[in-house]
Amino acid sequence: MINVEMRQYGKERSAIRELFEKGKVLKEKYGESNVFDFSLGNPSIPCPEIVNNTLINLLKNAKNLDNNISSFDANYINKYRKLSSTDLHGYSSAQGDKLVRDAISAYLNKTYDADTTSDFIYLTSGAAAGLTISLKALTNGNVNEEVIVFAPFFPEYTVFIKNANAKPIIVEPDYETFYPDLNDFKNKITKNTSVVIINSPNNPTGALYNEQTIIDICNILKEKEREYNHPIYIISDEPYRELIYVDKKYPFITNYYNNSIITYSFSKSLSLPGERIGYILVNKNATDAIDIYSAVCGSGRSLGYVCAPTLFQYSIPYVLGFTSDTSVYKNNAKIFYDELTKIGYKVIKPDGAFYLFVKSLCDDDKEFSNKALEYNLLIVPSESFGIKGYIRIAYCVSEKQIKASIPKFNELYQYYKNCK
């Protein structure tokens, strides 16, 4: 009675993990510094110093308090400066500590005119949890329900959609901008469409949707909501929101569309992907916003998320608005983009995130990725992102590594040139 689908998910892992394993073998054979691993989106820049300092302060205070005063009293003296160890590591309320949610809502109001309150924020164990929780909350478990994703997309979206028992529907990109093809989008919306996931800045292309694209997407959905007479929700997945390298406005989704939810993670902005800390924001102007928030709470409970990790919860008010030194990624993006285009590669110019999306030199991107392995280059075929003919390069690595890899990319290019 083992769940065969789960076994398969566990065995296959993702194509990215598979590549990671192949990379390990190469590294053993050729040595660490001779293998160029661009497979994983694991931040390479340390978190800003304030993060570890805050954590240490919270822990040190907690230690002193346990010796001197009862945890019961400490709770009410000064919530943030003097949390005893039992408070610091104890259960928070399921939706997250109230004062932490207050701090987040104040930050979002100040930064994005979000017009929200702590009552619409739910702390999560990262954006992946935010997605599984939201998707389950916004679909009723009926297999007919459809969730639209814009290709190319983060591969786990389809896994998370299936967990909610819904069906992923893939919309093609415009191959110039790598924004969604709006005609295809319009055609793919049906009476069964419950949710549309957007992800900007985008993994894997680095594209940042401009305001007009957001407006166009929202207008199409508003029309379809009227046509089908039920809400169609946008889930905006925003782990890369602070990783933007161009001078463009970030169109904050709740200002454009009422039936929207944001899933956010501090993984990329603060280089904390392993710590699993983020939040869901429910647009308070959504149809039945309070019911949606309840369903988010219920869905989190049902999936086993008791509360977001508390030490990291309590650190949030101190670190909001800080980011890792993202200029490093911006610099990497520029060098890598320039060098690869100089060789002759067709590269999508990235506006944000830390990925380059590059046209494969042969039709079959998997074959191309395998060929690249022969040059000790680990790059992910686009097939797993829902489109064919591209590869993804994660440039959250050292500049040195990027520069050292260029001759290999050149050799790979020459190989294909000579083939033709």
Next chain:
Amino acid sequence: MINVEMRQYGKERSAIRELFEKGKVLKEKYGESNVFDFSLGNPSIPCPEIVNNTLINLLKNAKNLDNNISSFDANYINKYRKLSSTDLHGYSSAQGDKLVRDAISAYLNKTYDADTTSDFIYLTSGAAAGLTISLKALTNGNVNEEVIVFAPFFPEYTVFIKNANAKPIIVEPDYETFYPDLNDFKNKITKNTSVVIINSPNNPTGALYNEQTIIDICNILKEKEREYNHPIYIISDEPYRELIYVDKKYPFITNYYNNSIITYSFSKSLSLPGERIGYILVNKNATDAIDIYSAVCGSGRSLGYVCAPTLFQYSIPYVLGFTSDTSVYKNNAKIFYDELTKIGYKVIKPDGAFYLFVKSLCDDDKEFSNKALEYNLLIVPSESFGIKGYIRIAYCVSEKQIKASIPKFNELYQYYKNCK
């Protein structure tokens, strides 16, 4: 298209949370120290000092490393003493860091003769995640599948079982020992039984199953496995494993039954419930153990658990075998048990955990719990644990609070005595 079931889960919360909210109102009215809150299982003892010290050391080392050497090199110098900030807070492998899993398996082998390896350990965000992950891994999503729980049981079990799309089947207790009624157990097993959840020391009774009970349960299951010709898995939920106050052997389930999985949390033993850190152990002698482990990995992936929080993962090797000062709970249990029985209450003598299970003074435990509120006593009716006519008292509070509550329990007792 909001998920109505999830909305309901979110609105209702549990009876325990409901009581917690009522308590808040009382505390505002009568003052914190005049309300006796025995509703929540939130550890009242600080974690052992080594926990916060280890966390601080890991964070301090990480800070120094970020200034001096590249994260890339730091990874390989000395995994535990010198993790850079990017490593410390970076993604671990999905099943948890290999060396952390090594440490856990070594500890379990030494302490319980567990005969396991790191390949069968999967780190989780606490025991709740361990349960939702295991339940989904061991059931195929077919609504006919049944999961047996022994009443009284932790109320969230039914929520987690329904998340796996299975049906909870409740077995009655023996009302003397509060071990399962083995005849009822035998009768409730059907061809659709996939999983049996056991929980010892038990929430809410504090009962610790003795070895013979474990053997009896396993023998019944082995017979039924032969009869139905398919595995029936035991999930042993063990957050209270180190909270035992009697001199009894702890029968470690994998030594008694092959088709078993353990879900463990450091929440109670180390007073870290908010941090969400624990693990799943798959018995390596289970039928298709490797497939089960794969299904656990896949199920974790599908539910959105990317990895267990890494700072806490890396602290585990240093804190294994330590516990909070559980003698405080033992002392609380003794005082509370003695005082309540002296008044005339019928109390189940607890062997472990931090709960007292007490016979309600009227048939309707919910009515009794409501009446107790009039005496500023917050106690949970047993209805939510799957049986009627009892209440649960969580004694993870200060000794002072327990002693101050006794006159109130006396008044409550006299009220019911005078009624009759």
